[in-house]
Amino acid sequence: MPSSLSSILLHSFILPSSTSFPSSPVATATAALLSSSPSFAAVVEIELVLPDLAFLLHVVDSCSSPPPSLTGLVVLVLANLLHHSCNRIRLLAIQGFGSTSLLIKNAIFRGNGVCLLYREWNRPLRTLNAQQDHKLMFGLLFSLKSLTAKMDPTSAEKGNLGVPQLPGQGCSFHSFRTNTYKLSFMESPSGIKIILVTHPRTGDLRDSLKYIYNLYVEYVVKNPLYTPGAPIRCQLFNTTLDQYMRGIA
Amino acid sequence: MAAAIYSLYIINKSGGLIYYKDYGSAGRMDTNDSLRVASLWHSMHAISQQLSPVSGCSGIELLQADTFDLHCYQSLTGTKFFVVCEPGTQHMESLLKYIYELYTDYVLKNPFYEMEMPIRCELFDINLTQAVQKDRVAFLGR
Numbered sequence: 371m372p373s374s375l376s377s378i379l380l381h382s383f384i385l386p387s388s389t390s391f392p393s394s395p396v397a398t399a400t401a402a403l404l405s406s407s408p409s410f411a412a413v414v415e416i417e418l419v420l421p422d423l424a425f426l427l428h429v430v431d432s433c434s435s436p437p438p439s440l441t442g443l444v445v446l447v448l449a450n451l452l453h454h455s456c457n458r459i460r461l462l463a464i465q466g467f468g469s470t471s472l473l474i475k476n477a478i479f480r481g482n483g484v485c486l487l488y489r490e491w492n493r494p495l496r497t498l499n500a501q502q503d504h505k506l507m508f509g510l511l512f513s514l515k516s517l518t519a520k521m522d523p524t525s526a527e528k529g530n531l532g533v534p535q536l537p538g539q540g541c542s543f544h545s546f547r548t549n550t551y552k553l554s555f556m557e558s559p560s561g562i563k564i565i566l567v568t569h570p571r572t573g574d575l576r577d578s579l580k581y582i583y584n585l586y587v588e589y590v591v592k593n594p595l596y597t598p599g600a601p602i603r604c605q606l607f608n609t610t611l612d613q614y615m616r617g618i619a
Numbered sequence: 620m621a622a623a624i625y626s627l628y629i630i631n632k633s634g635g636l637i638y639y640k641d642y643g644s645a646g647r648m649d650t651n652d653s654l655r656v657a658s659l660w661h662s663m664h665a666i667s668q669q670l671s672p673v674s675g676c677s678g679i680e681l682l683q684a685d686t687f688d689l690h691c692y693q694s695l696t697g698t699k700f701f702v703v704c705e706p707g708t709q710h711m712e713s714l715l716k717y718i719y720e721l722y723t724d725y726v727l728k729n730p731f732y733e734m735e736m737p738i739r740c741e742l743f744d745i746n747l748t749q750a751v752q753k754d755r756v757a758f759l760g761r
Contacts, residue, residue: 510666518684523625523644543684550676
């Protein structure tokens, strides 16, 4: 492997997804694995794009001696992570240069971004595909929560922007309205997010959201055949939900 | 019912903050944070247009949170004016349109003002404070 790698390598691995991605222990393990290599002189940016979280690991190490099979090392690292389920791993860039500081940046967007249930009752079709829609929605809501927690005018002590907030922590928004739709949002203490997209002139839907959460508890959580975190396939829940939605529509 | 405006932000069409004024909230932010928040809002505004189930969406106009409301007005040129106020404050849309008028009069017509740069026009500040105060007084006097 040449000592001055300035080519940009792009590999795309598409793998089957199994369980949900684990949290930071794996991430720190990855970082440790990479940094423990004795002669690692490279900037490696690995972006793991998963259905429910994006993981960006940026490692810059300083060493003067050229790296051993760098690609091999990175693939080894990725192989460690693979059995935990990855939808797509994208190796963005491998470059070599000598810097003078060891810097590991680790940003994890974690959370229940897995869409458990999506129902539509009356939707004029104009959209991206469903998967992208869900990801976009999760991203938007996550960032909006972060924004409202930071912008809260009644509290002086706030964390930094982008720090993941626990369900009850910080000011959270309950709805936003555009000229074509209104989105109402509720997050339960267990992290389950309920979202309703309605006509812009709809009133306050917080009670409806609470009712839907109660339906969820009754028909889904109390269902012994349901595993938490899995997509909801309870017929009774769907029918009751439909009835309720038609009732309030 | 006292209706208070906590702060006002103006963002240029690329998402950079060009004006930030805080009218006495406990959560006053320093420059860096206000810049970040403004850029974040610009992106959120754009993403919300993508999520629309119907075509022709022009972005978030009102965001309701537990302790504040956020009203946003986007001009035809892409400049966004948004104001953070108490929940349930009325007439924020007309206030925002009025602020847009003040912006066109005192900022855009100012020959020394460079487009998309931070606003440093005294007359704009004076008239803006008057407009906001007048609003507060009008509500309190009811």
